[in-house]
Amino acid sequence: MKEDPTAIWLQAGYDLFAATGPAGLKVEVLARRVGISKSSFYHHFADLEVFIGQLLRCHVGRARQLARREAACGSLDPELITVLLEHRTDLLFQRQLRVHRRHGPYAECLAEASGPAAEAFLALWARELPSHLAPHLLGGVFQLALENFYLQLTEATLTREWLSAYFGQLTQLVRALSAGGAPALDGGG
Template identity: 90%
Template sequence: MKEDPTAIWLQTGYALFAATGPDGLKVEVLARKVGISKSSFYHHFADLEVFTRQLLRYHVGQARLLARREAACESLDPGLITVLLEHRTDLLFQRQLRVHRRHGPYAECLAEASGPAAEAFLALWARELPSHLTPHLLGGVFQLALENFYLQLTDATLTREWLSAYFRQLTQLVRTLSTGGAPALDGSG
């Protein structure tokens, strides 16, 4: 069965956006990667703006899938880590949205895509890490950790080892905060 050309364009564009951000999303580059002429692109999409809107809708769908898979996890490690690694491109796409969130459509997509995954992660985190922190404070720690996560996230850092170490450090931070201690700021925690 022949693959749908629209799907091929979208999958290739999705991976390209995840790797290079919106500045790297060029019809010429896409056509070269897909191995199909630029005219095919314009046959399926009126222009790059229409294509980008479809990519953003596709990402929201991927984010919802990721959230469902996160919600089914029973542990951070290995459960959630395995799911995150399987959704590597989705995470890198989400990172690009965060980096470029000053652009209206990216900010809207980021907001829509972030909610369900954040809820699923917080539920897992709360189950795995009983804490004396109020839900509000735990949510604040999560938002800071999420921002830090995406600042550090690259194709090279997105490994099982890095994710495991990141979640260990995050867990230690929450435990320290829960007991009223001050977290180590020298990176030794």
Template identity: 50%
Template sequence: MAADNKQVWVETGYGIFSKEGPKGLKVEVIARNVNKSKSSFYHHFADMEIFTGLLLDHHLTRSKTIAEEEKKCRNIDPELIIVLVASKTDLLFNRQLRVHRTDTNFKKCLQKSDEIVSQGFISVLTKDLQLENNPKLAASLFALALENFYLQVTEETLNVEWLSAYFTNLKKTVSQFNVSQ
């Protein structure tokens, strides 16, 4: 019976959305993935709009969990990278929100999620890039890196090697910036 509870439906839909975006959210696809009938979906959720709202709520809950893990990190490589790889589905979900932010609900969720995770992430970034004396630069760098990150990240590239190279390049950029001042 565990497969029939709402959480299984939400987690399954969350995974589908993270890979395919809102176009992938089809009742028959989700039902097939949880091995239930379409009517079972409607038993739990009145319609797709309610279900999508629950996915967005789930994402914000996941963002809080990730933020707590990020706050524990002392460095980018390997600690933060380990957290990011473990949060692959969440990052891909966030990427889909970013891509589809013309939808008001997706945009609001994206903004809240970014707010939630930014503090811990910026803290690690500031320490690791030695920007303690310039927190505004660290925050600006985070905003740029975030956009750039989501432009590049895919299900295939979101791994330790790619993230390590990404952050190494980011460090090089910051060190060149510091030298030029």
């Protein structure tokens, strides 16, 4: 079976967007990365806007796959951390969407891609916590922690050690809130 000729362009664009955001998406750069002429790009995508639309749809599909894998995890550490590390490019792509969410298509993609993964994480986290926090409070803490997570996330910080420390601190925070305290969440050291 013949491979989809657009797949190589989309993979290169996905990796580039994850690393540099939309400013890095240039047809010339993509053509150099894939080793194919720019005219091939325009043959398949017409223009960069069409390409970005397909890239965003690709991300939603990958985010749904990540959410399914998250939902199958039995623990934050090591199972979820292992899954997240296997999907590092997806997380970095998601981070770029968050950074550029003022741009309509990125905001729409972010909203569509975030829901299932957030639900899967919250369900896993709630199972691991002996917390008496109401679900809406747990959800509120999660939203704050998620923003904090993506603010700190880089290629360099996305390691098993950092994720383990981050989730450990997040769990301590929720336990402290349940007990009436509130330690600072500093992002895993």
